[in-house]
Amino acid sequence: xxxESTRVDRxxxxxxxxxxxxxxxxxxxxxxxxxxxxxxxxxxSVSSGDEVRLRAHGITKIVEVTKVIQKRVGAPDAATCYLDxxxxxxxxxLMPVARRDRGAGRPTKRDRRVLDKFRHSE
Numbered sequence: 001x002x003x004e005s006t007r008v009d010r011x012x013x014x015x016x017x018x019x020x021x022x023x024x025x026x027x028x029x030x031x032x033x034x035x036x037x038x039x040x041x042x043x044x045s046v047s048s049g050d051e052v053r054l055r056a057h058g059i060t061k062i063v064e065v066t067k068v069i070q071k072r073v074g075a076p077d078a079a080t081c082y083l084d085x086x087x088x089x090x091x092x093x094l095m096p097v098a099r100r101d102r103g104a105g106r107p108t109k110r111d112r113r114v115l116d117k118f119r120h121s122e
Contacts, residue, residue, distance in 0.1 A: 009042040
């Protein structure tokens with residue numbers, strides 16, 4: 001029995017793009033899921049060939065549905081159900097960010113020198 005379409009929240013959970021189905025439904029309610037460039041509710045149906053955009057944890061994933069499944073499967077099988085069309089991040093986005101521990105107070109003169117050396121090492 002082949003499935004032609006299913007709910008977008010169920011599909012996102014089944015292919016392991018979200019951890020739980022309720023997370024997928026919450027992303028839909030929050031406007032973080034788009035199917036074919038249209039805002040998607042949790043009950044929006046997806047079928048093979050659709051483009052799904054999901055914004056989760058500050059990252060936008062763009063995937064094309066290749067296979068529709070309704071039950072959660074293992075990660076290797078789930079990866080065959082979509083094509084990842086997410087563009088590669090820019091080199092600036094991959095650079096590490098200097099962070100200080102919360103509550104550490106103002107940086108000392110030595111800390112500022114280290115930060116300046118880090119910033120101007122390019």
